[in-house]
Amino acid sequence: MKWIVCLVLAAACGAGDDTSDGARDRCAFGGAITDCPDATKTSQGACWRLVDCGAISLEVEDPNNPNAFDWGECVDDIDDLTADRRNLVIECVAASTCDELRVNGFCFGLGQQ
């Protein structure tokens, strides 16, 4: 599902004024010297890491917003994947650097089917 990758990028490119971005973690910027431990390996943990890194918003309030790929959508989409794809996506997000997660939704590419 390439649309997931597109949604991640679209969310990152601005979801509008009805968006709550959420606070970042220390490793959101700054490179290896500000590194964080791996995220919790659950769908919720992976999506928190995406919020922490500024890759997705915490909440996009407008349900009709086509770019509304927020924390809740992220959890739902990961949970909807088949078990093997879900593992890969979660492991990838948990281990990746924030800069990688912001760039291209690479990890969600592993969930395409």
Place this chain on the structure above:
Amino acid sequence: MKRLIGIAVAVIAASRIVAAQPADVPGQIKFVETQPADMDKSAWKEKRRDAVRRLGQSKDKRAVPVLIKLAETETFDIIGEIAIEGLGNLGDQAAVPVLQKIANDAAREKPQRELAKKALGKLGASTTAPKNPPTGTPPTGTPPTGTQPTGTPPTGTPPTGTPPTGTPPTGTGEVGTGEVSTPPETNTGALGTGKLGGDKGSALIDKPAAGLPALPNLPDDLLAGSERLTFVLGSALFNYDTVRERLSFDADVSGVFAKRIEREKMAWGFDVGAHVIAGLINPDGRAQSRGSLIQLTGNGEARFYTGKVYGIGKAAIGTQITYISFKDDMDATQDDNDTRFSADLQIALGAGFGRVVDVGSAIRVRRLARTLDAAKALGKPIGEETSKKLQLTWWALRGERSQYRALTSTVAILREAGILLVEPDAGLSFEILNVLRDTQLFQRPSGFDAQILFSEGYLKRPDDTDMDDRPLSGEEGRVEQLLLSAGYGAQLADDTVEISGTGYARYRLFAPGEGSDNQQPTPFFAGATARLRKFTYGEHGDQFGAIDLLGDLRVSSDGDNVFDANDERDLGLRLSAQLGFTYFMNQASGVRVAGTFAADGGEFFLGASLSLTYGLLDSGYAHGKL
């Protein structure tokens, strides 16, 4: 009933020993070795000195091993000097090596050295210590008392373990094998063999003498050190079924090695890690997904202290390579192959004050002392030298799955130093083992530390840009930043309560601004975490786990985020708290149950979690004064 009989016989026997005549050498030895149940410690110590004095005058060579042991180990009690004097009177050449060692030991008090020289004179031996003292060999002609036919056994029972007269046929229990009816082999093993490693006696004492590990070579001014090697196999799954003709595979493996050394004038540490994730999903038909992620990281730090102030240098490298290949089931134009590479090379210089070190290993020594004290087996406080020897021994044995050698080595070291008064019985051995197995004694911070750093680095990122040609990664190329951090840790209430906290702030400097060809954001982050942990133990030192309360506050800004350049609501604030209970399985493994609350951007989250981690090979050292 048997127990009552046993106690009664023991009381009678103890009374007899106290009143024993000089000829009752086995009785005197037993009294020296074992405190009678009906006698308090101070009275026993007083009468014990008299017993040793009588042994020294007995002319009976069976007393030699006992006096050798006391002369070697009792360095702070007058009983040691009485034993040295007695060895001279007994006239046995087996005492020569230990007397020579004492006479030439600068750590001994002068009266002891003088007494040893006098005793050597009585034996007609020189005061020069031999180059290869015959340690581990029992004194010639002085077999352990427990195997000797005695003229006046305390209760008249032969030392073969035969049940005493009148014992019921089932008398293999406490009465028949009680300490009265059978000369205690363990005691005679500890004392009777004289030296560690004798051919008779307790396994706890004898075996480690030959098996004490080679200690790691660490600096003399070491304040603290730690080493950690952790492998994590997150998952490894392989599936194939003929129903769907679908193959899937994924693996998530990582490893980290970290080492840190704290000395008076400098400290250094590093960690290196690798993380590999690989996956393949190959359903029936054309569709296929393949991907892999390889991540390598390395961090190093060196500090140079002047008093509590220090200058600090840090370096960090990191690289991540990602690869993905996707084949669409129906449309080949949708196929995609992508390989990405990013790399970081950063250094930082700055200054700081204080230090926070892991004092877990020093706490283990303190727990050991408290355990011995509670069992009335602590002869004297565990000094710095013995503490260091114990901790380095545990360090050397960290790779062993069994705690057997750690236990036997610990007991041997404590006995040799005269700290452990008696050979531990089953109960005390169990409690010592619990201290050695305590996994709640790793990563226990103590102290205060604050630092400020200026960092310069180069970040290589994939060339992805947004519509305005700005890098999607946010930061790339040269990145300068200001880093502030602080940490605090304290161990309270006999080391069962820990309070710790950290603070961290980061701000990017000199970012290419508006109008630049490569405009980049100026993000900042500030956060603080506070944690309270309460460690719980059972009656005999069994560790149950830890209850912990954690609070976290963070404030951040993306600093004109490249993704959201016009969003003025850039400031983020999150408050979270967690209450959890962790049950420890081994040194680096545990199960954790936790409840979490978080508030962020006007949203609230409540959650509960259960997690399991597994690791190996923890060790550490911390100076006793920390």
